[in-house]
Amino acid sequence: MNNTLTKADIVDSITEKVDQPRGEIKQRVESLLAIMKSAIVRDHALLISGFGKFEAYAKKARKGRNPQTSESITLEPRKVVVFRLSKKFRDQLN
Known part of the structure; x- marks a missing residue:
């Protein structure tokens, strides 16, 4: 049972649901993760x-x-x- 969800899987899943370029979605996912990381480091x-x-x-x-x-x-x-x-x-x- 090694079904790990990766960032690429998340980007692919969002790409299927919205009409935006994959590169833009990848950038937004990276931005969200950066916000999450900085919040954990800061708070x-x-x-x-x-x-x-x-x-x-x-x-x-x-x-x-x-x-x-x-x-x-x-x-x-x-x-x-x-x-x-x-x-x-x-x-x-x-």
């Missing part, structure tokens, strides 16, 4: 009503283990983004 969150919320948060440094050598290592602090479905979408999914 650490992006809420899309009826869909869900993207949240960025910092993970602290922690101890880990190299699986090949069993050597103990320290994993650097990093930022991660999580996605939480809206209740409406979750109900629709289930």
Whole structure:
């Protein structure tokens, strides 16, 4: 079950529905994604009503283990983004 939706699939789907050149639609999709990325970087969150919320948060440094050598290592602090479905979408999914 590896049916991943790609940006190209999104552009193709929109192209089928509207009468605009594919290049223009691709540019608009890229612009939308850039807006979403900058919102997450700036506000650490992006809420899309009826869909869900993207949240960025910092993970602290922690101890880990190299699986090949069993050597103990320290994993650097990093930022991660999580996605939480809206209740409406979750109900629709289930």
